[in-house]
Amino acid sequence: MKRDIGYLELLAQRFPTKQAACTEIINLEAILNLPKGTEHFITDLHGENEAFEHVLRNGSGVIKQKVEDLFGDTLSTRERRELCTLIYYPEEKIELVRRSIRSKAALNQWYKTTLLRLISVLAVCSSKYTRSKVRKALPADYSYIIEELLHEWIEDNSNKHNYMMAIIETIISTGRADHFISTICNTIHRLVIDRLHIIGDIYDRGPGAHLIMDKLCHYHNFDIQWGNHDVLWMGAAIGSKSCVANVLRICFRYANLVTLEDGYGINLLPLATFAMETYKDDPCTIFYPKKNAYESVDEAQANVIAKMHKAIAIIQFKMESRNIGRHPEFHMDSRNLLHKIDYENGTIEVDGKTYQMIDMSFPTIDPEHPYQMTPQEQKVLDQLTNSFTTSQRLKRHIDCLLEHGSLYLVCNNNLLVHGSIPLNEDGSFREMEIEGRMYKGKALIDKVEAMVRAAYYAPEGSALKQYAQDFIWYLWCGPIAPTFDKSKMATLERYFIADKEPHKEVNGAYFTLKNDPEVCDRILREFGIKDTSHAHIINGHIPVKTIKGESPVKAGGKLLVIDGGYSKAYQPETGIAGYTLIYNSQCLKLVKHQPFVSRDLAIRKGLDVVSETKVLEFAERRQLVRDTDNGKVLQSQIDDLQQLLKAYRDGSVRQLR
Secondary structure (H helix, E strand, C coil), rough: CCCCCCHHHHHHHCCCHHHHHHHHHHHHHHHHEECCCCEEEECCCCCCCCHHHHHHHHHHHHHHHHHHHCCCCCCCHHHHHHHHHHHHCCHHHHHHHHHHCCCHHHHHHHHHHHHHHHHHHHHHHHCCCCCHHHHHHCHHHHHHHHHHHHHHHHHCCCCHHHHHHHHHHHHHHHHCHHHHHHHHHHHHHHHHEEEEECCCCCCCCCCCCCHHHHHHCCCCEEEEECCCCHHHHHHCCCHHHHHHHHHHHHHHHCCCCHHHHHHHCCHHHHHHHHHHHHHHCCHHHHCCCCCCCCCCCHHHHHHHHHHHHHHHHHHHHHHHHHHHCCCCHCCHHHHHCCCHHHHHHHEECCCCCEEEEEECCCCCCCCEEEECCCCCHHHHHHHHHHHHHHHHHHHHHHHHHHEECCCEEEEECCCEECCCCCCCCCEEEECEECCEEECCHHHHHHHHHHHHHHHHHHHCCHHHHHHHHHHHHHHCCCCCCCCCCCCCCCCHHHHHHHHHHHCCCCCCHHHHCCCCHHHHHHHHCCCCCCCCCCEEEEEEECCCCHHHHCEEEEEHHHHHEECCCCCCCCCHCCCCEECCCCCCCCCEEEEEECEEEEEHHHCCCCCCCEEEEEEEEEEECCCCCHCHHHHHHHHHHHHHHHHHHHHHHHHCCCCCC
């Protein structure tokens, strides 16, 4: 594209001479010819912070492989395992080593040997990046020293061997070895994952979503595609009472009070007091936390949680009726079920059929006005909502989700989306009404994302903000919502009806048609990917039941579902503990992880996650930066600089010095 003189004159402010423009062109061309950085894709973390942290630390097995390649012939299996553990958890491992080595001379020798090995690993990990990029990954205090050590290692200059050893010995003698080792290890973590993609559902079930968000908010390069559980927490944080009730109900179902109380400071005392008084004679048996709940709770704690669980569930059903009533375009009238209960005979009508209820203790429901909140319920919900909206840590995390997140991302010929692209049975894009207009395909997903942002940024008290907050709740459980896309969320039925028939939630057409390569190609083209020969849709949301022989690879490799069960609650169904997808300069590969035992055992005994790697695609040639989206941006900058250079030479733009 030919630039006008005004633009080139502005560009000349940054590159005021022919030499400056030439130098930048050379630098950018050099970057374009480097291998592309490694992308990691993870989804459905569901609060499993320790497993997530370990995957980041071991690079989904990449670090272990590099150690094997470097030292497979020179170090024993135990020595290689110890080196890997040190790289993963440097501070903790150094402390164990210091306790086990009593002699100062022996400890200094360990430092010397270890530093040489770490420099070797760091050199391999940094080899595909520019020196400038590696320098930016280093802390300022050690940048010069590490660059010198890397340079000498790469040059393998025997004449400077003494110089290199003198640096290492000085690091040890000045008492900086521990910190220096930690710095190198943390730099290795950073370099093996150039960009991290989180394809939704950071929240719920596990106890550490807040810790995952703490980590992500300071991570060097990442993006998030929002999942239904993330959107639910976003809704709670901005004051949607229906979202607040749903968040609490799920936390009680999994006995996950850690995220609520310790993570975000949510005050549960008003709800506990109300629930214990209201349901004091009700055992609330069906509301006990799941048996594989994350917290170890005794019987007394479980009883209190069960009562809070039931109390908030009833509040949820009442609040959701208000959302449904305000928005007939949601087509969710069938989800209002409290008026379908026969309170005398203990039955309920669902989809035209009558079922026996297994619990008929409803002290806060007036059969004549079943959706009316009691004053006590309203007060408790108001207090809880205030607790969510005033949590500063939660606000920081939602800000991070909005800044680094989106509903979907097109990146390097891949479409990343947590849930679905709503489809009709014939594979055409399904329409949905939003604010009185119909949307489908990419336009629908873009509009949905705009509504999420409006729920957060629209003026307080405005009609748009109220609509957008209700819409966020719809994204959690609405039948055409791309983050959900099921016929219904059968929450009340699962609690109160023993018969399994009304529990069924029918997936949208996308979840069947995603096995069709032509449908996947149509979706990819809709999102601007013209050449679909090596393009992929990457999903989470629906756990892949590997234990039953299900494959994450769909539509002949066009679509990849990488929800493998990071959530411990899903691992009995999936048979594994998560997938990671790795896309480097040479191939696209899927890593299947076995359960992570614990951080403590990983440190003390060197127990790594057992992973199995399967290469899905080999690149016909090594992928370079010029082949990536960022490469296209850099090429555009080169083109502009070439035009500036031409303008300097023909005199249409004057050099500024």
